[in-house]
Amino acid sequence: MERISLSNSAFEGNNNTYLFNDGPETVLIDTGDWMATTREQLEAAFDERELEFSDIDRIFLTHWHGDHTGLAGELQAASGANVYAHAADAPLIEGDEDAWAELSDLQEQYFEQWGMPESKRDVLREVLAGGKPTGESPTVTAFEDGETFSVNGTDLEVVHTSGHAAGLCMFELTRDGRREVVSGDALLPVYTPNVGGADVRVERPLEKYLRALQGIVDADYDRAWPGHRDPIDDPVTRAQYIIDHHEERSWRVLDALDRKGPCDTWTVSDDLFGDLESIHILHGPGESYAHLEHVERAGTVVREGTEYRLADGVADELATIDADRWPLEYSRSH
Template structure:
């Protein structure tokens, strides 16, 4: 295994502190953490405690565009004279932050409306989506699946975001938010660019299971694989069963209808996450011919063919 140090930074997530990983032999730091002076000082202190200087970092690898992972990347890269690396699908959301944020907020609002979210809730999401303290533009090197950065192999693992990546150094796989120790990553609402987020996510889990080493997440410590993956698959299978049951009970429904049935009243960011989860499962059911989209603007689905338990389980293998 490549030697590395985990530095806890940030906080406020259901999983607790973010995990920044530094690999001194490769001059690489993975996922520096959220923006802000406090997080930056925690990162610097953690590095210093391990005998590592900021100037020792030549490469900053960011698993995905969410602020709690990418927030410190511009500041760290500037201080270290380092290069930032991201997957090509997520790189623009940091590289051209101001313009891409404008596009994203418009896209999010339009997608929520397509999912049947009431206008008052859409506006609530927009009002709560405040800018991150990131530069308008930041130099970022964009990568594809299979690229190598300082000896580490990049794997494209979409689902949580369109351009999520994992990176493998020897028998250590750093997986960002694709797999977390106790919390199931949001699929659908965490990146509204994705058209088949659940299908993509399940495929990403399959790819990770091909790795027979150790796994290290973007929050918390090491993971028990494949046990954790099986728990996540079971979670999504059971949610799919509940979505089908709600469609049968209603006759037809929008993603928002299903989200309210599943999660109750939602506000703020939970509107996007809840509706996104419902939409992701409905799309996956439609792609498998178990449901069909019968209307658009907003999207409305109905049951087409109720699968057996065994048939449904096959979708999550």
């Protein structure tokens, strides 16, 4: 397996596509986005290896976001390759108009529920329209959690890691006796994947993502190959760091409600992240919503209409805890 880095203008850093070419098949995991520069970079990488797009036999996609699937349709058209993705994301990757309309309608419902200002909605609508992949969409063969595919003698096992996206999956493999995983956006080396906004179809997004992270910790992988940037040599430590990060963020959500009183998701987002532009207009309140929904189900927060407030007695309890030690002390007592 080889990692090919492809440019990406987004904040997560360069995209990775993974090439299997050590046997009779030529297989890719993810394709990068649909931009001309990405296509040129991938074509150059193929040229260096004396390959052509027509040589591709199969393509596996970690999830539906365009920076991971953008070239899938073109590559399938050039090669006849089978394209695989989780069943939850397959309709969006195939460009199903009903699936995209349902996603757009659901986003609009959340914009209203979150209290997003109309001016910000207008900006975000333009961003989302520009972020929808163009060009030919692939025909997708759907897979489910736990399925295994043999690629040139290496088994790839699908590990469903919903949270950032409904169909986000990793691919577990063993190389040279080491347990490794192609982690997509489930585990990134620098940024923490957005939950709540990146795919509003996901119910209980933070709960599901924390479960996925704990699965990475329990699996004790030797290395992770992420969807962006460099390989992760200590996936367990990185996954635990992100778990701790989300625990701290939940504290910041409770602290915001303690200081501001009952307020909507957009107000909490503004307290956490400040003024937002571009795609962050979606990610900020989405992340805030994921945490508010999570602590609401825990009974720490009560939702009344579009506003959230601390449950009775929580403010008094928080006042007795040193904020610097909150994540540890409060989690031990709940």
